[in-house]
Each structure stands twice: as C-alpha cells, then as structure tokens.
Amino acid sequence: MRAARFVTGWLEAEVTGIQPEKFLQTLAERGMTFWDAAPPVDFTMHVCLPLRWAKLTPALAESVGCQARIVKLHGLPTLFARVKKRRTLLIGLLLAVACILWSSLYVWDIQIAGADGLDKGAIRASLADAGVDIGAFWPPFSQDLIRNSVILDVPTIRWMTVNIRGSHAEVIVRPMREAAKVVDEKEYVKIVATTAGIVTQVQALRGTAVVTAGQTVLAGETLIDAVATGRYAVQGAIRAIGTVRARTWYELTAEAPVTQSVKTYTGKETSRWALIFGKNRINFYRGCSICQANCDKIIKEHKLSIEGVFTLPVTLVREITRSYSVDSQPTQGTQNELESALEKELAHLVGDDGSVISKDCTATETDGLLRVTLRTECEQQIGTAVPLTDAELATIESQILNTKE
Amino acid sequence: MGKEESVSARMSRKFEIQQEAVSAVPRITVSGMTSVLVEGHRGLLEYEPERVAAAAGAGGKVIIRGENLRLVSMSRSDLTISGKLWAVELE
Numbered sequence: 001m002r003a004a005r006f007v008t009g010w011l012e013a014e015v016t017g018i019q020p021e022k023f024l025q026t027l028a029e030r031g032m033t034f035w036d037a038a039p040p041v042d043f044t045m046h047v048c049l050p051l052r053w054a055k056l057t058p059a060l061a062e063s064v065g066c067q068a069r070i071v072k073l074h075g076l077p078t079l080f081a082r083v084k085k086r087r088t089l090l091i092g093l094l095l096a097v098a099c100i101l102w103s104s105l106y107v108w109d110i111q112i113a114g115a116d117g118l119d120k121g122a123i124r125a126s127l128a129d130a131g132v133d134i135g136a137f138w139p140p141f142s143q144d145l146i147r148n149s150v151i152l153d154v155p156t157i158r159w160m161t162v163n164i165r166g167s168h169a170e171v172i173v174r175p176m177r178e179a180a181k182v183v184d185e186k187e188y189v190k191i192v193a194t195t196a197g198i199v200t201q202v203q204a205l206r207g208t209a210v211v212t213a214g215q216t217v218l219a220g221e222t223l224i225d226a227v228a229t230g231r232y233a234v235q236g237a238i239r240a241i242g243t244v245r246a247r248t249w250y251e252l253t254a255e256a257p258v259t260q261s262v263k264t265y266t267g268k269e270t271s272r273w274a275l276i277f278g279k280n281r282i283n284f285y286r287g288c289s290i291c292q293a294n295c296d297k298i299i300k301e302h303k304l305s306i307e308g309v310f311t312l313p314v315t316l317v318r319e320i321t322r323s324y325s326v327d328s329q330p331t332q333g334t335q336n337e338l339e340s341a342l343e344k345e346l347a348h349l350v351g352d353d354g355s356v357i358s359k360d361c362t363a364t365e366t367d368g369l370l371r372v373t374l375r376t377e378c379e380q381q382i383g384t385a386v387p388l389t390d391a392e393l394a395t396i397e398s399q400i401l402n403t404k405e
Numbered sequence: 406m407g408k409e410e411s412v413s414a415r416m417s418r419k420f421e422i423q424q425e426a427v428s429a430v431p432r433i434t435v436s437g438m439t440s441v442l443v444e445g446h447r448g449l450l451e452y453e454p455e456r457v458a459a460a461a462g463a464g465g466k467v468i469i470r471g472e473n474l475r476l477v478s479m480s481r482s483d484l485t486i487s488g489k490l491w492a493v494e495l496e
Binding site: 020021022024025027028029031034035037038039040045 | 453454474475478484
C-alpha cells in the first residue's frame with residue numbers, strides 16, 4: 001500500500017475551518033481516499049490525500065466552509081519533478097540504476113548450502129570449472145550442464161542445483177548416502193572374540209561352537225567355527241551365525257592438564273580496512289595482514305548488496321585485531337569431564353545390549369596431569385563375524401577329504 | 406420514516422434476516438479494545454482525540470470515547486477508528 005502511494009504520489013494538506021471534519025465527510029461522500037487524518041487542533045486538521053486531487057482539494061475545502069493549504073508533496077512524481085531540473089543528478093541516478101541492473105547479470109556472491117561433511121573447496125573448484133565463479137555472466141547458465149559437471153567431478157554429491165537471485169548464487173547440494181551393506185550368504189565366516197573374557201552363554205545358530213560357558217577366551221579367539229558337522233564327519237564350510245556373551249573387564253585411563261591457558265583481552269584493539277572489487281583487493285594499510293603474537297584477528301566483510309535484490313562486486317573488509325595476554329589458571333571440572341569421557345568410551349565398548357556389573361573410578365595427580373582411571377566389570381556380546389582365510393578353508397576341505405577316505 | 410423502519414423491522418423478523426441487511430441501521434464492531442468499525446453511518450459529526458461522533462439513522466448518534474482516537478479509514482458508509490477505547494455510546 002505504502003509502495004503504491006509512493007509511486008502514484010501523495011500530498012499533505014492542512015485544512016482550517018470551524019468544522020474541519022466536514023471536509024473528511026465530503027471526501028468520503030465522493031469516494032475519495034484519505035489517510036492519517038489527525039484530530040483537529042485549534043480548528044486546523046492535517047490529512048493525507050493522493051496527489052491527483054491536489055487541484056481539487058482547495059475547492060472541496062471551500063465548499064464546506066474551510067480553507068485547505070497543501071503543506072508538502074511526496075512520492076515518485078514529486079521526486080521526478082524535482083530531479084528534472086537537476087540533469088546531472090538525473091543522469092547519475094540513471095547511470096547508477098543501469099550499473100546495478102548490469103551488475104545483477106553477474107555472479108558476485110556464491111554460497112553453498114547443505115554441504116555438511118563435504119569438501120566445500122572441491123565443490124567451489126568444480127563449480128568454477130563449470131563456469132559458476134565470481135564475476136561469471138549467469139544468463140547462459142544451464143542447470144543440467146552444471147549439475148552433470150559437478151556431480152562427475154565430486155562423486156560424493158548425489159544432487160545439486162544453482163539458484164540465482166540477482167548477483168547471488170545459492171548452490172544447494174545433497175551428499176551421497178552410503179549404500180547399505182549386503183550380507184553375502186555364500187561367504188564363509190566364523191565368529192571370533194572381540195575382547196578377552198569369561199564366556200557366560202553360547203548361542204550357535206549355525207556353525208560349531210568351540211567354547212563353552214565358563215571358559216576363558218582371548219581377543220581374536222574363535223568362538224563359533226564356520227564348519228558344518230554331521231553325526232560322524234565334517235560336511236563343509238558355512239557362514240557361522242550366533243552370539244557369545246561373556247563377562248569382560250576394562251581399565252580405561254584418561255589424562256588432562258591440571259592448569260589451562262586462558263586468554264584475557266587487554267583492551268587494545270586496532271582496525272584496518274580494505275576494499276575488494278570483484279577479485280581485486282585494495283588495502284588501506286601498510287605491511288602485511290598477518291597478526292602478531294597474542295592477538296586475535298576478526299574479519300568482517302560488508303557486501304554492498306540488498307539481500308535477495310542485488311549484490312554489487314564491492315566488499316568492504318574490516319580487520320579487527322584484539323590483543324590478549326595468556327594466563328595459567330586451574331581447570332574447573334576436569335575430573336568430571338574425564339569421567340564422562342571414559343563412561344562414553346565404555347558405553348561404546350560394551351555396546352547397546354551390554355551392561356556394567358561394577359565400576360570403580362580413581363583419580364591421581366602427577367606432574368601437572370590429572371589421571372582418571374575407570375575399572376569395570378561388564379557383561380556383553382563379544383562375538384563378531386570374520387571371513388575365513390584361504391588357509392582355514394583349505395584345512396576344512398582337507399578335513400572333508402580325510403573323512404571321505 | 407418510522408413507518409418504513411417498522412416495515413423493515415417486521416420484514417427482518419418475519420424472514421429471520423439481519424435488520425441491517427434490509428434497512429440502513431448502523432452496525433458497530435469493536436475489536437480488541439483498540440479498534441471500532443462503524444458500518445452504515447450517515448456522516449462524521451465530531452472528530453477529537455477523546456471523542457468521535459458519527460450520525461446514525463433516524464437522528465441517532467454513535468459516540469466513541471477514548472484516548473488518542475484516530476480516523477484510520479472512512480468511506481461513504483463505513484468508518485474505522487483506532488485508539489484506546491473507553492466507551493461506545495448510542496444517542
């Protein structure tokens with residue numbers, strides 16, 4: 001509504017009379033729009049009207065015994081009328097508009113979205129090879145060609161698209177999903193122990209169990225062999241399936257320094273400025289931009305753009321350097337952090353179906369290091385499938401041959 | 406005028422339709438204590454920050470009292486007032 005009023009133009013009128021509200025009544029009766037009609041003060045009222053009724057307004061006011069004075073004209077027609085007298089300004093304005101329009105046909109800003117876990121640098125390089133680069137003329141861009149080129153270059157991308165808004169190119173990518181592992185039923189595997197422990201339960205669904213409950217096993221020891229046995233003889237190699245549960249013991253240790261270095265800003269802060277035109281940079285300072293020791297450098301880039309409308313190839317860069325001193329302070333809550341990290345590692349080792357029977361946590365401090373040790377007794381599934389080696393397969397085959405003979 | 410009104414009132418009662426649909430009686434809608442819409446008014450009589458009055462049919466008046474009252478929009482038949490409303494009176 002405001003934009004429409006600005007384009008068509010509007011005026012601010014001051015109506016004076018015994019009853020200025022009658023002027024509003026007349027406007028309403030004639031179906032004439034008005035807005036921002038302030039209540040009369042000292043028999044004077046202000047009201048806004050469309051510019052096309054500028055000539056009619058005084059006559060209408062007179063018809064209801066009031067006097068109308070046009071206080072100010074607003075909007076585009078008024079602006080044009082003012083600028084018409086200043087040709088240089090008008091030419092400058094038109095040139096600026098032309099520059100913005102021309103500039104909006106080139107890409108000045110590229111943003112990549114949805115590239116979590118992907119190499120953005122590789123995507124940018126591939127986009128540049130496909131023609132999508134800073135300063136590229138975007139009207140001849142072909143989505144299909146860009147997509148095909150980038151997907152071929154970066155095989156970890158499943159899908160992508162390039163949306164151009166003004167001079168801003170938004171590249172949306174979707175990463176490739178890993179294909180689900182397919183179990184090869186013809187592959188011969190045996191079940192071995194992932195960790196040492198005392199076996200509590202053996203469930204051999206397929207294959208021959210080589211351990212029994214109460215037996216101690218070491219990591220890597222075979223628990224269920226990939227051999228199918230008949231009543232009297234070995235029948236052949238198979239894919240072993242089963243679970244073996246056991247009591248296991250873990251001793252996990254984590255270390256962390258008792259003190260830590262903490263930054264304290266000294267309050268000294270310097271700013272340096274630079275301007276980037278397209279790909280060229282102009283520094284408004286001497287020397288290099290490498291930060292000295294014990295200082296943070298914060299770079300803020302201000303693009304000359306209106307979000308979603310246009311982006312110009314001009315970027316104002318502000319480099320803020322903040323000095324700090326490094327102090328050594330005792331670390332807070334380190335023991336709890338280490339304990340929780342060890343608990344997390346233990347949960348990973350035990351697995352979802354495992355349980356912790358007992359645990360004991362100790363902490364010692366030596367040479368400026370805090371050492372936390374977690375000793376636990378657990379109950380978990382320790383069997384994991386491992387493919388048979390060629391030598392193991394040959395052994396099984398020789399066993400079959402021996403039984404046949 | 407009175408006869409016409411009674412006829413319209415009778416019609417609206419008989420045909421079970423809203424009276425403002427068959428006669429020019431004002432309809433006042435107050436929303437949220439900050440805005441009031443008067444439909445079917447007969448002209449703006451008073452306009453002050455604390456009091457706005459509009460003519461209704463049959464010599465009646467709709468008076469809106471409040472604080473910082475402003476005329477948001479006005480057409481031949483409708484007017485919208487905004488501000489802190491205290492009362493809507495009928496005379």
